[in-house]
Amino acid sequence: MTSLEVRRTLPASGLPRLLDGAWSDSSADLEAHLRKHGPPPLRLRPADLIETVERSGLTGRGGAGFPVGRKLRSVVEAGRGPAVVVANGMEGEPASSKDRLLLTRLPHLVLDGISLAAHAVGADRAFVCIHRGDPEYADWLRECVAARRAAGIDRVAIEVAELPRRYVASEQSSLVRFLDGGPAVPTFGPRPHERGVGGRPTLVHNVETLAHLALIVRRGDNWFRAVGAPRAPGSMLVTVGGAVNRPGVYEVPMGLSVGNAMMVAGGPAEPVKAVLCGGYFGTWMAAEVAWNVPLTHSDMRRAGAFLGAGILVALPESACVLGETARVVRYMSEETAGQCGPCVFGLPALAEVLSELAFTGGRARAIQQVRRQIELVDRRGACRHPDGVAALARSALDAFADDALEHDRFGPCIGLRRRPVLPLPARSEREEVRR
Incomplete structure (x- = not known):
């Protein structure tokens, strides 16, 4: 993870959900995961699964914020043989730590999401994409996948793929191109849901999105919508850094203001001049402007900013x-x-x-x-x-x-x-x- 820490957040709001148990020593253990959540409910009809996700209002947590149910349906409607699911855990943004947190602390929640997404779209192959250069991390993820295979939990073959550690390698077309044997660089052409890995319809989602999906399918759309804003339901992970007292990864309701997200992270450690919202494809905002902007894609756009993957960096007045x-x-x-x-x-x-x-x-x-x-x-x-x-x-x-x-x-x-x-x-x- 970097030096950022995992934090319990906002207990009065019904959170954490996604990060519930993330600080437990057994959080990554398959048996403990199954005791807590049970196996992924793969007996559910794919059409019912997709409808539940659509009703939940879940949007992608990797940056674009596209409706997840609609993306699932588009892969199904492509209808050209078995599909492929790709979980994007690359985390190309240097200021973000949420995806690695999930894959190290709660890997089986992400893998459940992959398994359920594969069931929904009729996929027989799935990949977890991570950056190359940390063999212990990659080997450990493969052990998690192997443990599930031995237990007969998943119906889809899941592989761990290691890609070059470059910013552009995290883009969805880069993942598809690499998995097809090419360089991990973006490409023009059909969208993955139309023609992706091996020419098949391919669902590409951020690992946080898939972890949310795993809980929604178990607990229902009403449960998911009980937190967050009416037009931006659920919770999200934010990585808060810079001039705050407790930099870290936090789970907050969608629609929480930037300022309140900073307060969850202990508040300013010194006077704040600016906030970088959305990472290095994001936007600088003056602190007094950013403080009251809600953390939703639409509110951020109206403010001339970008929510992205939930990155907030407070820049102190003493910096340039x-x-x-x-x-x-x-x-x-x-x-x-x-x-x-x-x-x-x-x-x-x-x-x-x-x-x-x-x-x-x-x-x-x-x-x-x-x-x-x-x-x-x-x-x-x-x-x-x-x-x-x-x-x-x-x-x-x-x-x-x-x-x-x-x-x-x-x-x-x-x-x-x-x-x-x-x-x-x-x-x-x-x-x-x-x-």
Whole structure:
């Protein structure tokens, strides 16, 4: 997991649900899991399972927030032989820890979700995709799968797949391409539910989504909707970091405000200037703006922000938004698939001019250069990678225009002297995106 900790959250609201028992020493044990939840109810008719998920209002927890029931149905309606289920546990966002938490603390809840999703869509193969580079983690997940196979729990063959540790490798088309024997890079073409792994209809879901599904099928749609907002039901996992007293992974109701999520994490450890919402494809917001925004996809969009995979990083007043953004943009420029001009040339150029504004400044024209470079990469790439980076850089300039102007006119601020806040993998941890 990183140094972030798992926390009990909001007992008065009926939570935790997903993380219930996650801090127990036996949380990952199959026998303990079966005593608590029983085996996945695979006798349920697939059509009834899908209807229950549709009524629950569950949406994907990996970033896009697409209705899960509708996605299940689209795979079934593709109707070209056995389907494939892919559980995305890659967690490409460096500021997130929720997916690894689930796969290490509650692996059988995720595997139950895979088994039930496979039953719903008629799949005979399933994969759990994780980053390469941690053999003990991968071997342990394989042991969990083998234990279930020996117990006869699942009807689908589940495999653990290890992909390169690169940001773009987490995109759903990257997973499909890799599982088909290609490089783990995004691709254009049919959506996975139309033509995915081996040309089959393929359901790709984040591991948190599948863990929720496993509980919904057991406990019902009304149980799920008893928590959260009317149009955004259920709970979600958020990774709260930065200037809070207890950084960690928390389970909170959908619709909880950003500020209250910060309070669940112990509240600000020092005065907060900005909040990064949604990770490195996300958006900077001034703290006073972000504090009251509900954690739903629609409310975030109305605020000009992005919920993504539930990442919230509080930036203290003593830090520099532009400096933090320049570091991330530099990292993201090195994490591309290398398939198009905006990634190969545009993002390094954006990183260069943004670094000049943040760390040199004083030329009264750097802001204009940054904005020009943003426009040259935005919506021009072979995948969404340059779009996400452009959105992050633009949000820094828009939300903190006065800071940018000060840098441009007078040079770097004293905030650059403090230790960086946003986490980035060490260069030694990165792998080449192509095998």
